[in-house]
Amino acid sequence: VTSKAQLELRTALGEAGWITGIASQPYTEDWLKLSANPALGVARPNSTEAVADCVRLCREHHIALVPQGGKTGMVLGSVPGKPEQATVILSLERMHRIEHIDPIGGTVCVEAGVVLDQLQQVLGENNLQIPLHLGSSGSAQIGGLISTNAGGSHAFRDGMMAEQVLGLEVVLPSGDIWQGNRALLKDNAGYALRRLFCGAEGTLGIVTRATLQAVNKPADITTLLLSCENLENALALLGLCRAHTGKLLNAAEFMHAVGVNWVTQHCRDVSFPLESVPPYTVLLEFVSPNAALQLEPIVDHLLSEAMQRELVSDGVQASSEQQRAAMWALRESIPEGQRLHGRQLKHDVAVPVAQIANFIAAASAAVQNIMAGTLVNPFGHMADGNVHFNLSPPAGADIEFFERSDAFNKAVYDTVVQFNGSIAAEHGLGRAKVALADRVRPEVERALMRTIKAAIDPSGFMNPGVIVHMDNDSH
């Protein structure tokens, strides 16, 4: 049956649209390279209709369909799940047109395969930008960003990717095309369908086209790197920012000394601009919509209050775009620094903002209980409670450490649940975290997700094994 299916897919998609054999290999693993299960082939449709053809053929032939964007995911959501399952990868990379920019309404219509940085560049020529800032923007595609509901550094103010989506065109599991690609901020004519596909990780349909909100680029940016003795001080500093600067606050990132030191040790061209690495380094950024609106007096006032209250012990303000870029490079190199240090256990969690310090204290104690000397590297987005809680083994203890991976994960996620948090803040569940999620999510919630999946994808062939396990996952 698969050779017949392959022939039909090749006929439907054309030569440039169907890749098999050795050429398909790079599509079977993402950047983390944790898994490389083979695929029957890679579909590369260049139109929504071709996507619909591919969806119909896969359903008819009982082939699992795995949609793929820029392969920057963390949870194995865009690569084949099981070697024994006939799987087609559907890459949106050939659908990369930026179709329409409306500067008055502040909207842009794009195909799903457009890379975020390329979109930002074109929007920038119109003094616009998508308010989404994340490390993978050089590869991440709009369809993937939507399907994973990407987060990043501005989400606390501008929302996650879902909040940028005004309209969507989606190929449903039936092969029907849902034309919901409207440029509307307000649309209450029925269920919020577009919201259902945001973060559904390709399990309910394939996003082929979207209309996004774009905002004017700021006229002025002030970026600071500050030293805090502890997280309680960093959170109090965040409280000051909220009170004094409201929506002018553009980012409030935090980094632990463990992660900062790895960056300065392992990452060339990234340096730390303060005299010594403090327990916690905070990156604050403020933006002004108008050059006439001076940030300096407000930031000065904020800092003097922070100093007076001894929330901050040292700090530096970027005096050039180059210095600003260096501060962000430091923050964004934290994952790479840890990767270069060696193997690790990653946790992308969220807790209520006011509980960040308590959570990190509790989770750190729990992992030290499992193995004393475990290196805890917490960092992330302070203003939305998103903590990347990554663990590395004590020197020379790799084997014993990773033998206890399940215990570490259980300890971290149980602590998250105690704080009424999320075990998957911005990276999603993919295939990697479904079993973990099932251990902690309420049965009612899991059942509701299964109900939705079964209703919209009754044959269960759309990215099976992602988000929820279904009885027909291995059809």
Add this chain to the structure above:
Amino acid sequence: VTSKAQLELRTALGEAGWITGIASQPYTEDWLKLSANPALGVARPNSTEAVADCVRLCREHHIALVPQGGKTGMVLGSVPGKPEQATVILSLERMHRIEHIDPIGGTVCVEAGVVLDQLQQVLGENNLQIPLHLGSSGSAQIGGLISTNAGGSHAFRDGMMAEQVLGLEVVLPSGDIWQGNRALLKDNAGYALRRLFCGAEGTLGIVTRATLQAVNKPADITTLLLSCENLENALALLGLCRAHTGKLLNAAEFMHAVGVNWVTQHCRDVSFPLESVPPYTVLLEFVSPNAALQLEPIVDHLLSEAMQRELVSDGVQASSEQQRAAMWALRESIPEGQRLHGRQLKHDVAVPVAQIANFIAAASAAVQNIMAGTLVNPFGHMADGNVHFNLSPPAGADIEFFERSDAFNKAVYDTVVQFNGSIAAEHGLGRAKVALADRVRPEVERALMRTIKAAIDPSGFMNPGVIVHMDNDSH
């Protein structure tokens, strides 16, 4: 069967929780008083568990369940649909606790029956507010605002009600309680369930508790009323605001002379502060998060550019909170002015922002074609394309005018569809607009909504007839 059901409901809910007879009558009609179908009774549960009991009993006894908030809806979504259908109204009015405010995280947890203005007052004592501004805030309840995904004047910047919702507790049609009431800005652990219930108008479950985002109150507000000769100028003015003030823009409302004149004629205590009523009056509001951040130079610069480009012919700035309140009273009295003028046809639509002027021109021409002299009163929220396009008959032509209601509605909604707009921008579909929606929405979209409804409420007893018609609507 109904007397047995009534007895069981009364036993489950207690004496204060079950109202019948003449006492239930006020619950059967909303403020528009367009319909007053009787109900078996009104359930007034005081806990989530009591809501769940009520849901289970109604399902078992094949009784339609209509959830009700502050009865400020426009589309008959919260009152019984058919006189022949056994219906229970479920009012959340006894669940009105404000349970927890977190000033550091900027979140608040409330029961569904809390009235928006009451919440704003309590939040205000903490220098916080929900960024939601609408005329019905003195009666509208949080559960209803969530279930209808309320819009209002700040939605263009802060999002609609759905965007304020971080977590929800919902009683499902099964009677199970979904505990999703988390205080998290980032939560990608599966499908965005909370988003599904926002705007579902009580057809998928009953919202009983929510955690909302709260933001700091502004330190300074500047409000202006400006005269524009036409909508093109008003839109160009909006473009200037976006470019110069970004997220400092708090509101951009527009009103047509027809509506303004009705207000000054019919509404006591509301006056027009400019010398003469222009074709279009624009209300602009800017906010500053910090008293040290002066809005004046930016607003002055904006206005001088607007004057120079002849976008604005006259204007006044509020110099006191009283004057500011008067400007908003003018804007918010537009619906009341038209109501006092006489019977009307209301349309709450959205089009892409850049198309507002073209849409109003095309829709106005279409209605004049049906009856010359029809009074067109367009007003609304310029920055999100939300146009309230209300029609009143020419003097003395009431009967002929309302005989052509269907033709008027068809003309307006067909024009909306031409502009790829929404026929229900912020008021929802309720019962009043389902048939209208079915005439224009794509069959794929309607089928998807029916699939979701059937999956989550298979017996179809939750607010039947609202959003989508189902085959079992009259079970």
